Amino acid sequence: MAVTGDAFNFSLLKRVMAYVRPYRAIFLWSVALTLLLAAIAPARPLLVGYTLDQHILKGNYNGLLNMTILMLALLVLQTVFQYAHTLLTNKLGQSAIKDLRINVFNHITKLRLKFFDKTPIGQLITRTVSDLETIADIFSEGLIAMIGDLLQVIVIMGIMFYLDWKLTLIVLLPMPLLIMATRVFQKAIKVAFQEVRAEVSNLNTFLQEHISGISIIQYFARENQEYKKFKNINLRYRDANIRSNWYYSIFFPVVELISAMSLGLLIWYGAKSVLENPKIEPGIITSFIMFINMLFRPIRELADKFNTLQMGMVGAERVFKVLDTQEITANNGTFKPAKVRGDISFENVWFSYDQDNETDPKYVLKDISFEVKSGQTIALVGATGAGKSTIINILNRFYEIQKGSISVDGVAIKDYDLNFLRQQIATVLQDVFLFSDTIYNNITLNNPDISFEEVVDAAKQVGAHEFIERLPGGYHYNVMERGATLSAGQAQLISFIRALVYQPAVLVLDEATSSVDTETELLIQHAIDKLMQGRTSIVIAHRLSTIQKADVIIVLDKGEIKEKGTHQQLLKRDGYYKKLYDLQFSSVGIAK
Template sequence: MREKTGHFKVFLRLLKYAKPHAKSMAAAFFLLGLATLGEVIGPILIKIFIDDHVAPRNFDWQRIGLLAAGFLFIQFANSVILYLQSLKFQTIALKIIQQLRIDVFAKVQALGMKFFDRTPTGAIVSRVTNDTEAIKEMFVSVLAVFIQSAFLLIGIFIAMFSLDFVLALYCLLFLPLIFLIIHFYRKFSSKFYQEQRERLSQLNAKLNESLQGMGIIQIFRQEKRMRREFDAINEKHFDAGMRTVKVNGLLLRPAVDLVYILAVIILLTYFGITSWSESVEVGVIFAFVNYINRFFEPVNQVMEQLSFFQQSIVSAARVFRLLDEKEMSPEQHPEGKAVIERGEIEFRNVSFSYDGKKDVLKNISFTVRPGETVAIVGQTGSGKSSIINLFMRFYEFDRGEILIDGRSIKSYGKEELRKKIGLVLQDPFMYYGSIKYNIRLNNPEISDGEIVEAAKFVQAHPFIEKLPGGYDHVVSERGSTLSTGQRQLITFARAIAANPKILILDEATSNIDTETEEAIQTALEKMRKGRTTIAIAHRLSTIQNADLILVLHKGEIVERGTHPELLAKKGLYYKMYLLQNGLTEKMDELLVQGER
């Protein structure tokens, strides 16, 4: 019962997407009604022809001609009407799916990073593409067939009752059998379609993972393992599909055909028994046999469409679960038109946990004054990137406060934050499109001249000019045809072109060779002037000129100071410096002293 209620709610929610197209839907259903009327009238015209003209040998050619003309007109009109109503339903369905996909895509854009941490990319892609495509069948054919079949069944029963009331009552007895078949079909197919959709999501996730990590797969000779894993998921998808096929094969056409045969037997038996005591009109027999056939034709159509209906409902439920996802990106509560003017950053006793159990940041406090550069260093897993994630509002912090210009970071609108903060990550992301597009990122305020100036500023101009088409050179997906260093330089140009007030560098020079790094350090010095900068660094040589260096260890700031000050303390920073500069003998001496 709960499953039925759930499916009904999903169905009603789907119908809400049809509300903006109510007039078009009404027109489509009107055309459907006309087509159904034509289906019902056709056998009556033939019955009149047989009983009034063929049986009594009354060949009134004028009336026969009118009957023939009427019959042909109905058939022709039906063809035109069916085409028009099909076109209407197709158009409505495509518009509904278009809107549904936009809603899903917009929802995905607004979800928090925690959602993406626990959800495979392929599963999300499957919701936006495969599931919405399955829903389309609901509006393209399922609803039309259901409504048309309902109209047709009502019309057929009206016609049957007008011909023979008793026999029509007998025919009504088959309805419970048909509803029973529908009940069992929905009960079993729902489970199998749900499993099939889940397996398809897993297939997409595995495929996406394989394509993104193809280099690693080939280098470490993981092709066979990936094939085995893909084959295992594919086998489960096949098994779910076979269970669906078996249910369809048993409960769709065969079961209904069996009921149809019983109906024909009863019909012919009735007329046979009736003919012993009274005459039976041949036209009535023809009409009834025709109506019985037409009665089961929409029933078969409904049963066949039930397969698409179940797929649509299961897919819609998956899509709506995504639309109802609560893990949104952190909310902002803008106070008027709060504007970032100076760019001062302050962390006050900020603590954070990804899983709600173990803190990855503990009581983090520091201040970055306007125009200053604060560098954050530490071992892998010490919490460096988590600080950036919180500042960029990718995650909501649990305790403490983050301030910009003395205001809570939550008091600024998202657009203001994104506009005034420039971010360069360790892994540079490139979009499919031109070099110019990747630097501008659809920001109309950035002119072509400013794009070139930004590229020159970060030493990217020389290699861009050598590319076919220069700044109009089309970058492949994720910039795979460019070197990592080239992609990084383009992301530097992207950040500079936006002219941010605050600059965030997350190990931005880690993938750049030493020669390029020297050139870019000069550019960074110029870029930092007048901007507040937070730089996460792996190479200590890149942050020696920072105004303040924070040393993180297990989520806590254990040391702070300038480069010379931290070296003088001979603490964790000093040991990191010795290791990176190859001073192993000095390091061994320190370790011996530590053991003593």
């Protein structure tokens, strides 16, 4: 969806309004109140003019008192209607945005990892929070309010023409100037709002990245340098806001000037008419003076509310751009067997992260073929960047391969229901991510099918039950964001419990013990062995001592398989694996 300088995008508004359909009743009541308010608004000037001519000038005190009571009652009624109108339009906006925000979050969670590789997290936060709030303003302060203002202008002008068409034409003489100024303002303010939203996104992205990486900034004493970067981004955000406010500072005085011109023409022509024709009632002139204010105020607010609408449309444009992103892993498969054995087969698999580059795809996996039988353990070793973790990513279908095939139990992974496939593969990563929640919820991931007893039993098997029980609240202890209140070893133990309670058919250990100290590694090694029993296991490890029992070891280098075999077989070949083994054990002074 291209961003343009056009004044308005009606197709975009149609998409936004689709979220109002479940709340038709609230919308219709809001429109009804809008019509009532538009109808009531011109009544006061008419009553004031009538009171002046029929009661004040004629000295009718009782009539004046009755009209005063009528105007007060009308004012109370208008206040009640305005209160209900404001309440309903805000409820409509927040209800629609609630549904849209759920859709956006649901869509984002289904996007491929490729999308997150190139999209800053702060940008997505802006889309799902502040951009969506601007869309809510479309309903509470924009569209319906604009309809009310338009109706009020139409009703007032109709009454003015009915009372005195000549006087009305005189009052409306400056109107073309106002229409021209409004049109210029609308186009300019949309561009300004787009700049503001872009700078908000940049600001959020910078803050998210740098607060998340605050330890790196402080480790390397980069506070002053990052402060200067933030200062520049903040200055750009300030300048974008100032530019948008500058248009307001020009437009509103222009409206006031044009309004004053209309008032001046009214007084000149009205006074001239009264002097020339004493039969003309001064109440009409008084009503027209009030009508001018009521006419130009909605016109001025129309421009202001149109800008609110524009801001909402800019936000909608950015939100729907996320929703229109098609980088979603296709879930066309329906295969969900009662049991998965865990036979895995890679046949001539080629993969590149740069999938859009057909001329030079830069493959990170090249013609990879291997098989793992149910219950076997396969180990992947190689230097950083050899393609070990990539194999895990494509097995889970986080990325799609370009050539070859991958199957589980003889069935292509594309034929499996995607959620079912991923539920059969439990992965324990080197960098354990824990949510700001309780230990229990971090283990179960809020899965109601996993009981508390199962969690405790798994924790005892892993050897983590004692340390969890020592924490305040035990399993209900809040670990804070990213598990900041736990050690790396404790967080790793929780990730093992998580894998165990889900009872997967395939277990993946991606450098799972590299962040664990020797004592903790010994503690969980027995649990790992038990966890592997009866399951297909894929182990990625730099520590070769942890994979010596593997049924098959695959040595990768630059995306290619260089060797396959058991630990003893590979040592006898005196190839890549032997070199890695010698290098690692000699570097720590351990005799082979």
